Amino acid sequence: MPITAPGPLSLVPFVSVQHMMQLVLEIGIPRLLAEMASYIEEDFRRWKAFDKTPRVAAHSAEGVIELMPTSDGVTYGFKYVNGHPKNIREGRQTVTAFGVLANVGNGYPLLLSEMTLLTALRTAATSALAARHLAPPNPRTMAIIGNGAQCEFQALAFQAICGVDTIRLYDIDPAATRKAAANLSDSGLSVVACRSAEEAVETAEIITTCTADKQYATILTDNMVGSGVHLNAVGGDCPGKTELHRDILLRSDIFVEYTPQTRIEGEIQQLDPDHHVTELWKVIEGSAPGRRDATQVTLFDSVGFATEDFSALRYIRDRIAGTTHFQALDLLADPDEPRDLYGMLRRAAA
């Protein structure tokens, strides 16, 4: 059947997983993480410019599907993301995602991109950005408890952005730790595989938790967290899913992305709804203190926020310009005369 070729207004750049891998490898992961962290930081600095809303979640017994929209008044972005812990057992990703940027002025999409890889990268970049403002100065050693899909990205982000040189790994599944250690073997990081969470946190200035079970878990107990430590809690990110014992929260200074969302999804769902927390953007813009002294326990209660995805998509959009790491997708109808959508069909049939 003869169909006329799509017009220029109908085409939207699409970054597939293959294209994203090409782009990431071409830029190099450490450089990409550092550059992406700059985009995320830049957008945190203009926090007030963004429309912010807690993500729109569809929960089921087995997981969650979420839409995360935001807009800075010029560009709109949203991410589709799922979280299904049992997927691992079926050979699927726990988290997959894709996202879109669009022009606020005319509503036309500007970019469609895979975001499974991109979410892993932006989550790690955000963690390391937060740690640069909250962790003890010149940290050397980070423990990572939970050695799943996010683990290596965290390690490389803290190396590239915070200067960490030693990673201490622990997972309840030793195969996960072996996988992460092998992947990091040529990273320049000193990698120590540990047999317990207690062993992993020894000497660590930063403790990252990124486990995936959808339950109230206690990955860290109070006695495991020494004074002066920075906690980067990545895994507790939906209702009913936490990683830290409540007592740790009560003696930490807690930093969050967007309070209304973190109250529902973060570690602080264990606390009173009026427990004091500080939004990270205030620390970044300098209107709230970050780390004040060497004994303070700081906690970044990270759940992932829409502006971070916006920043990551904005970065990808800038970086694919002039490359071949995308394809033009015929996503939008583009009739010769815009009111004549039906005529476009008629002419296609002719």
Next chain:
Amino acid sequence: MPITAPGPLSLVPFVSVQHMMQLVLEIGIPRLLAEMASYIEEDFRRWKAFDKTPRVAAHSAEGVIELMPTSDGVTYGFKYVNGHPKNIREGRQTVTAFGVLANVGNGYPLLLSEMTLLTALRTAATSALAARHLAPPNPRTMAIIGNGAQCEFQALAFQAICGVDTIRLYDIDPAATRKAAANLSDSGLSVVACRSAEEAVETAEIITTCTADKQYATILTDNMVGSGVHLNAVGGDCPGKTELHRDILLRSDIFVEYTPQTRIEGEIQQLDPDHHVTELWKVIEGSAPGRRDATQVTLFDSVGFATEDFSALRYIRDRIAGTTHFQALDLLADPDEPRDLYGMLRRAAA
């Protein structure tokens, strides 16, 4: 740079605008509208199975970008749609859209589809489905005020689903009326181009309003609506955008899709928030009366609801099976070992 081919779990069927045109023309528009109306009706009958939420809208001075999610517990769907009336003047569509179906059990997308054409089709199919339950029996003549992109689809849906044989067209821009009349010239409909809205509504048992201006407009005044008429108000679909004079609403029996959304977006934003309305699904399942007598004015205050997009996507998913009217899109990362997202990148680099 060598990159391994995407695995089967990474691929999502994508229906482009070109593919959608091929599919629509292969099925034939009247048959497609009737079949799609059956899917929409089927999903209205199981209304209680759906997660329902008013759409998530990002408003700007020039338009709106919306996400419309829903789920029946087995399948999740959402639509991205914009509405920018000024786009017409720049050679763009007022409304463009795309949508996704996903598996609730594992969160993986099942279908990505253009929805600019599909929204036009589902809007018309829903209007005609509502009229089959609300309009006077055996209607012959419909007036359509507003002859833009939606107009011909409305005409063909009412022909295919309600048996209408005469369409009376009016638009403030005579070129729009000429365009619609030309497009409908071989439809089998008797088409009458009118010089005023008053002329268009003469003898019409059904009056469809589908204008696009984002303002409180008065396309119909009270004296233009005779007893027994069915009003199909399609164009008033966001805050500050209405088409009917309030007096018409006050003497109509009003039917809506999803009350909380229509209170914000529909004609009834002009009324008290507790003004009685009936949800269409109740009429379809038989638990609320539709048209009761020959003098009643019925009004379908249509704004478009997420379940209708879900039904339309479900229909497309069923109809592309076994055809070539889609392409496989490499949207999802699919590492050999699901926890080894980073290893996938490493192996791609090797």
